[in-house]
Amino acid sequence: MSSPSKAGRPRSADLDLALLVATQDLLAEVGYDRLTIETVAARCGAGKATVYRRWAGKSELVAAAVAQLHGEYPEPDTGTLRGDLVLMSSTWLDRDARRDAVVAGLLTAMAHDAGLREAVRGAVAEPHQAVFTAIVDRAVARGEVPADRDLEMIGTVFPAVTFHHLTVLAAPVGKELVERIIDGVLVPALTWREPARAHE
Structure with a gap:
């Protein structure tokens, strides 16, 4: 009630x-x-x-502001792992200097403010991880991805690389970078299978 x-x-x-x-x-x-x-x-x-x-x-207000800036993560179902990952990452595909400046103004404070970290995790990181997990679960059901992948670790790759570009490199996040992360890191990490050993 x-x-x-x-x-x-x-x-x-x-x-x-x-x-x-x-x-x-x-x-x-x-x-x-x-x-x-x-x-x-x-x-x-x-x-x-x-x-x-x-x-x-303050921390709850800031977390809500950052979540609003990113918008909702779409939960796509294109029928392929790569297609779903690209669509999920679409909120980063357009260069947005204002968004990048907001994120840069937040990251340093998160390192020493536990309340802010928790608020941002709940508003931004957890929704991202939930959509990522749903995408991979469907890929596992289709046979694209083995069921033993470490989704908690692999799911942090995209946010980590994009934030590194925004803060350390002061570089924008655009379509080319998003697709490099997906094609060069995420898809290989998710779909890799140990080669079958030949009978000795």
Whole structure:
């Protein structure tokens, strides 16, 4: 049974989005450490309490902003492992300097803020891993992929390489890079089979 709604004015989807966009802008401009609930609210002409009615704190707000920036990971079913992986990664296929700056403003803070790491994991990493696992499960059922692959490890490859490009190399993530990761790393790692030994 769902809990009753809180009294007061109804939540505005437009204001929700404005707060998330303001958070993204501030992440890109000043980074996570200098971002505050007060400055986010001020950019939208709102009060601090308005933000806290929607998100429990700064880390939850930032995680929601990053999740909104990425959009939902599609759960494709093209009939092939490669096709599904390419479609899953489609949110990264277009160069987006604003998105890249937001991500860069977040990663350093995640290294020393456990609450932020947990919030981002729940909002971004776990949905990505769930879609990746569903894709591989279908590929296993089709016989494309052996059932013994380490999905937890292989599933981290794409986020790790893309974040490395954004932060260490300061390079954009485009179609060429996405397909290099899929064709050069993910598909081989998932589909490799040990050669059958010839009878001695």
